[in-house]
Amino acid sequence: MxxxxxxxxxxxxxxxxxxxxxxxxxxxxxxxxxxxxxxxxxxxxxxxxxxxxxxxxxxxxxxxxxxxxxxxxxxxxxxxxxxxxxxxxxxxxxxxxxxxxxxxxxxxxxxxxxxGHSEPMAIPLGDAIAMHHWMALTALASERVDEAAHHVAHASELIEDAEHQRAMQGVLGSLEAGRLHDAAHEIEGMLAGTAEPALSEGELHLQLALGAALVDDGPEASHHLDHFMSEADEHEREGAREALEHIDAGDEGAAASAIVELIEATEHQQHRHD
Ligand code: HEC
CATH class of the missing domain: 1.10.760.10 (Cytochrome c-like domain)
Incomplete structure (x- = not known):
């Protein structure tokens, strides 16, 4: 459309x-x-x-x-x-x-x-939905069912299209019934035609944490920062801890700035070129 x-x-x-x-x-x-x-x-x-x-x-x-x-x-x-x-x-x-x-x-x-200023943009809604799909798939690949369900639920909250909404309920049903393979295929079907984000799982978590911090959703931002930390090196963890401290102090704006710095740091470190 x-x-x-x-x-x-x-x-x-x-x-x-x-x-x-x-x-x-x-x-x-x-x-x-x-x-x-x-x-x-x-x-x-x-x-x-x-x-x-x-x-x-x-x-x-x-x-x-x-x-x-x-x-x-x-x-x-x-x-x-x-x-x-x-x-x-x-x-x-x-x-x-x-x-x-x-x-x-x-x-x-x-x-x-x-x-003269560069306020970070919230992730466009379409991207946030797609990211949750990708992250659910990633979680399923390593059989982390709760994590997959978490992302499916988040995507569902954002999706407005009724048919897509129903399809997501179907995925949740498959997850509950333990049909992980079916669930993965259902999600893949929804993603058909979408470009796979050229981001690592850690980077995706940071992007989602940023999106959450920008809309003052502290718990969701913390959730993604925790995930990011589980894969991060000591230096990155320090940055993530700083962001988490801002969230604990109720300052999501400062957390967002800290997350932007983290994203920039990981980009420099990885230096992707194609
Ligand atoms: C057909 C429409 C279209 C054209 C043509 C287009 N863009 Fe975009 N662009 C988009 C949309 C839509 C988004 C937001 C991505 C989304 O969420 O769907 C976007 C996002 C971006 C972003 C932000 C990416 C990010 O990380 O947030 C940049 C930078 C960008 N475009 C640059 C360009 C440049 C440079 C060109 C020309 C070479 C271009 N675009 C041509 C539609 C377009």
């Missing part, structure tokens, strides 16, 4: 944007950049030409389809373009070269500086 809106808007922005939004290469080559433009300015042009603006708005300020981008990190832009979370189409190197991706990153990073 989101995608249909996306295409409708793209059509108003122009044919080039429409094609890019469909995941096809733009028909005409981009004019060679004038040497006087900065990387961020070149990136701004690419942002329009490659169709990003069709969904994110001409100044990346966000639309009903896609979030505002100021405050997003270089890592997030790179990951999202090549292996997107949620309903955004992927752009391969044939559509956006590594050099062009560098320019897009420069543009988005410039937005952050220009805005």
């Amino acid at each position: 989101r995608h249909r809106h996306a295409l409708a808007l793209a059509a108003t922005v122009g044919m080039v944007a429409l094609l890019a939004a469909c995941g096809q290469p733009a028909p005409t080559a981009t004019a060679p950049p004038a040497p006087t433009l900065s990387p961020a300015e070149l990136g701004e042009q690419l942002f329009a030409v490659k169709g990003c603006a069709a969904c994110h708005g001409l100044d990346a300020a966000g639309t009903g389809i896609a979030p505002a981008l100021p405050g997003h990190s270089a890592e997030q832009v790179r990951r999202q373009v090549r292996s997107p979370l949620g309903s955004m189409p992927a752009f391969g190197p044939g559509q956006i070269s590594d050099r062009e991706l560098d320019l897009l990153v420069a543009y988005v990073e410039g937005l952050e500086a220009g805005e």
Whole structure:
């Protein structure tokens, strides 16, 4: 449904944007950049030409389809373009070269500086639901039934679609009856067509902890931090403990900042490049 809106808007922005939004290469080559433009300015042009603006708005300020981008990190832009979370189409190197991706990153990073603040965004609802599906599957793979049920229940709370809701009840039924294999397949079916998040389980827990902290859900944030800690090294555990202390003190905002720092630290450490 989101995608249909996306295409409708793209059509108003122009044919080039429409094609890019469909995941096809733009028909005409981009004019060679004038040497006087900065990387961020070149990136701004690419942002329009490659169709990003069709969904994110001409100044990346966000639309009903896609979030505002100021405050997003270089890592997030790179990951999202090549292996997107949620309903955004992927752009391969044939559509956006590594050099062009560098320019897009420069543009988005410039937005952050220009805005002067970078409040972390809550995880888009669609992503949170998908993440809970993935985490339920991960839990099932190691037969942690309670943990799987926990994520199925959370996904159910967020899901509005009645049919999806019923399917989730079916999964819970399978879990209760001990049919773990069936439950896993049912969840996989729901995820068909969704890009697998390029995040480790620990990173997913941090993202979910952040989402919870941002909506002042301390218990849920603590739950995910506890999970994160069980797999973390000593340094990461220290950061997680700091976030937990903020939650205990009732300051979810400070906890969210601590979690953002943790996420950045784990990103630097892992340094994923594809
Ligand atoms: C068809 C619409 C569409 C197009 C085209 C599109 N995006 Fe997105 N983008 C989205 C949606 C929707 C999301 C939110 C993901 C979700 O939750 O579904 C998103 C999210 C993002 C994010 C945030 C990722 C995060 O970690 O939070 C970044 C960065 C981004 N897009 C960059 C780009 C860039 C750069 C382009 C152009 C190369 C682009 N997008 C083109 C729809 C689009």
